[in-house]
Amino acid sequence: MTNPFGSGSNPFEFLLGDILKMLGSQKGMHSEMARQMAISVANVPADQPNVDPLDRIQYEELTQILQIHLQNFAGLPPALSHNTKLEAVTRVEWASRTVSDWEKYANMLQKVAEVHEDQKEIGSELPSQIEEPENFTQMIQGLSKVLGPAMIAMQLGSMVGHLARVAFGSFEIAVPRPTNAVGMIIPFNVDSFAREWEMPLDQVRLWATLREMVMSTLLSVPLISERVDELISKHIEASAANLNQIQDRLTKLDLTSPEGLQAALSDPTGIFGPEEQSDAQRRILDDMRTTMAVIEGLTSNAMTTLGSRLLGNSTAIDEAFLRRRIERSDGERLSEQFFGIEITRAGIEEGQDFVRGVIERGGEEGLSPLWTRKEAFPTPSELVAPGLWLARLELED
Numbered sequence: 001m002t003n004p005f006g007s008g009s010n011p012f013e014f015l016l017g018d019i020l021k022m023l024g025s026q027k028g029m030h031s032e033m034a035r036q037m038a039i040s041v042a043n044v045p046a047d048q049p050n051v052d053p054l055d056r057i058q059y060e061e062l063t064q065i066l067q068i069h070l071q072n073f074a075g076l077p078p079a080l081s082h083n084t085k086l087e088a089v090t091r092v093e094w095a096s097r098t099v100s101d102w103e104k105y106a107n108m109l110q111k112v113a114e115v116h117e118d119q120k121e122i123g124s125e126l127p128s129q130i131e132e133p134e135n136f137t138q139m140i141q142g143l144s145k146v147l148g149p150a151m152i153a154m155q156l157g158s159m160v161g162h163l164a165r166v167a168f169g170s171f172e173i174a175v176p177r178p179t180n181a182v183g184m185i186i187p188f189n190v191d192s193f194a195r196e197w198e199m200p201l202d203q204v205r206l207w208a209t210l211r212e213m214v215m216s217t218l219l220s221v222p223l224i225s226e227r228v229d230e231l232i233s234k235h236i237e238a239s240a241a242n243l244n245q246i247q248d249r250l251t252k253l254d255l256t257s258p259e260g261l262q263a264a265l266s267d268p269t270g271i272f273g274p275e276e277q278s279d280a281q282r283r284i285l286d287d288m289r290t291t292m293a294v295i296e297g298l299t300s301n302a303m304t305t306l307g308s309r310l311l312g313n314s315t316a317i318d319e320a321f322l323r324r325r326i327e328r329s330d331g332e333r334l335s336e337q338f339f340g341i342e343i344t345r346a347g348i349e350e351g352q353d354f355v356r357g358v359i360e361r362g363g364e365e366g367l368s369p370l371w372t373r374k375e376a377f378p379t380p381s382e383l384v385a386p387g388l389w390l391a392r393l394e395l396e397d
Contacts, residue, residue: 030153041161042095062209074364077371086183095164106156162331168208171215176225221371235340238280297351357386
């Protein structure tokens with residue numbers, strides 16, 4: 001039988017050449033690919049219903065009621081100028097919007113990766129026909145490089161899709177959203193959580209709405225959101241130290257095997273889960289852990305105080321939610337790895353102890369420097385000694 005690819009040609013060379021040119025012609029991260037991946041992963045079950053109009057009305061009413069309680073609570077920044085409206089959405093809607101909101105971080109990672117290779121030049125300089133086996137090997141290596149943006153898009157989509165299956169709302173993890181973004185709540189997930197833990201549905205809905213509004217209030221404060229954004233950016237930039245390791249991993253893949261390519265794209269640890277961390281990354285992660293502990297402590301204090309007023313006792317919901325967060329699947333953990341945010345019971349308890357220690361010494365008003373004074377966040381050593389933190393602020397005054 002005549003070889004349809006021509007004498008001496010590898011049957012994969014034309015296919016790989018077309019893939020190189022297609023991917024190489026697109027600059028930056030592939031947004032639509034990420035969105036479709038996120039929707040595909042999030043759309044479970046496939047027959048998930050649209051949000052019930054009555055549920056939309058209930059969440060709108062809850063938001064209005066809780067806004068009053070938040071405005072009069074000294075343990076949080078004033079929410080008078082912040083729109084804490086929540087829109088009830090499906091998992092698919094949450095996933096699509098979240099890809100758009102987080103796309104800038106994926107683009108940042110892509111820019112770090114582009115120091116190694118310009119994707120467009122790889123695709124445009126590819127010869128139309130390759131006759132030597134050595135050149136075919138080079139094509140495989142080139143494909144592993146040009147796959148970078150696609151890999152980042154697929155991993156962004158995967159992590160958003162997995163998170164969409166469990167998230168209550170916009171701030172399942174404490175990553176700032178754009179200032180013009182409308183807050184989201186996923187009734188399907190809230191109701192599933194209530195059924196799974198056999199808790200009263202109305203109480204869980206109120207609790208979930210309150211938590212989203214508390215997190216939205218905190219992350220709307222420029223000093224807090226800018227600090228988190230800066231630490232995420234530094235974490236991503238520091239990943240340059242791992243790019244050689246990641247490149248080696250991609251180059252060793254057998255990309256002529258469909259099974260190998262599928263495994264590479266579906267591996268949850270993928271490009272965002274390097275085996276080793278640089279010294280710079282470790283320092284950044286220490287600062288991130290401290291920052292997240294404080295945010296978790298402030299959130300917990302608000303939930304405990306306001307929750308007791310509105311629900312009588314929310315301890316059971318608090319504990320169930322905490323257990324769900326710290327027992328995530330690998331797919332759900334992928335977002336934490338990407339942003340450098342690790343949620344642990346120990347970290348949350350450290351934040352709770354810090355906030356309690358500040359309140360015991362200076363009342364809830366003693367927390368206000370966290371959202372009014374630049375560089376006021378505690379250091380890792382001050383996190384476990386709130387008295388030292390207060391003393392430093394007093395000396396700086």
